[in-house]
Amino acid sequence: MEHESLTAQLAPQLLLLSTLRKTRNITRAAELLGVPQPTISRRVAALGESLGTPLTVPDGRGIRLTRAAELLAEAAERALADVESGARRAREEIDPETGxxxxxxxxxxxxxxxxxxxxxxxxxxxxxxxxxxxxxxxxxxxxxxxxxxxxxxxxxxxxxxxxxxxxxADQEILLTVPATHRLAARSSVRMAELADEQFVLLEHGYGLRRMTDELSAAAGFSPRIAFEGQESDTVRGLVAAGLGVALLPRFEPGTPAGVAEVPLVPPVTRTVxxxxxxxxxxxxxxxxxxxxxxxxxxxx
Structure with missing residues (x-):
């Protein structure tokens, strides 16, 4: 509890400690902070009393911080840097041009x-x-x-x-098959025709996986899974290698080499x-x- 009490007293005085460390002069610190010199002196004395040791000792015409005060001042400067960084980010956050x-x-x-x-x-x-x-x-x-x-x-x-x-927008979902597949030249295909195909699927948790499972169930079959992946490009690559078929959005800007994209009948879309x-x-x-x-x- 003593540490918490001291921290509560130190927190408002972080800038004072940092300024004293830089100026090593009570009068100059008071000028920079815009606070009367007697006020600065009282705050320094009160902090020293709370800490249990003086924060400053005379040094020529100025002062120097005690070792304990140096430790506090170093911590104060780090904390002020963090606060300044946080303030900058907060300003950016509320500025539509720099957020x-x-x-x-x-x-x-x-x-x-x-x-x-x-x-x-x-x-x-x-x-x-x-x-x-x-x-x-x-x-x-x-x-x-x-x-x-x-x-x-x-x-x-x-x-x-x-x-x-x-x-x-609505996005059309197409059957993606190897370029040499029996369905590659078709103008359209029904889901029921895919009952015997090996599927390359995205893992559970992906919207396309759920869609494929639901469309297959509506057509009266469960997809035979050859491979499961996490990336559509990987799925498409496995299809191009002849390892199965997949339901995927149209590839942009055009159908890649090694696969064919065949519309489903009735058309299947998903809302993005x-x-x-x-x-x-x-x-x-x-x-x-x-x-x-x-x-x-x-x-x-």
Whole structure:
């Protein structure tokens, strides 16, 4: 408790300790702090009394700090540096032109969707900083709910009263098969025709995995799993190697070598949208980026 009491007394005097260490002169410290010299002297004496030893001793026309006071002053300067850094970040946080946005999104969106939206926003707000976090849909939902993300691009949209979710665009889901596959030249294919195929799937927790499982169940079968992965590019690469088929969004800017993309009948789409915590005030920078996404031209 004695340490806590001393800390409580020291906290308001951090700048005084730091200034005394730099000036080694009571009068000069009082001038810099804009406080009468007698007030400075009383504060120094009171701190010394609380600590149990004087903070200063005479040194010529000035003073020097005792060893104990030096230790306190060093700690004060470190603390003031942290406070100054925190104040700078706080100012940036409330400035829409220099703020910070933590954006979460699915791996599939990192190829073109996210870079495009960031480029467009940064063209008008070049000093806004972004932290980008990728992961599965469930990972993004968990991080958003925990306050680790400001905004999250998700598909499908969450049905959670703690979150606000706004649709941005519909994204078509296609059957991706090896270029030499029997279905590669087809203009369309029904899910029921895939009952005997080996599937390359994303792991549980990804929206596309849930969609594949649901579409397969509706068609009367459970997908035969050849491989599971965490990255759509890995899944597509395994398909190109002839190791299975997959349901994936259209590859941009065009179908890559080694695979064919075949539309499903009836067409299958998923809604891509933006989510944020429903009852939390967003910073100006986050609000600016959110509104940019909600009002810009179609996302996909």
């Amino acid at each position: 910070h946005v933590v954006l979460g999104f699915l791996h599939l969106m990192g190829r073109s969707i996210v870079p495009t939206m960031l480029r467009d926003h940064r063209a008008r707000h070049p000093r806004v900083r972004f932290t980008l976090v990728q992961g599965s849909r469930q990972d993004m939902l968990d991080r958003l709910t925990a306050g680790e993300l400001d905004l999250a691009l998700l598909a499908p949209l969450p049905d959670d009263p703690a979150l606000t979710a706004v649709p941005l 949208g933006l989510a944020w915590r429903a009852h939390e005030q967003l910073s100006p920078a986050v609000l600016g980026f959110r509104d940019h996404l909600l009002t810009r031209t179609p996302l996909l």
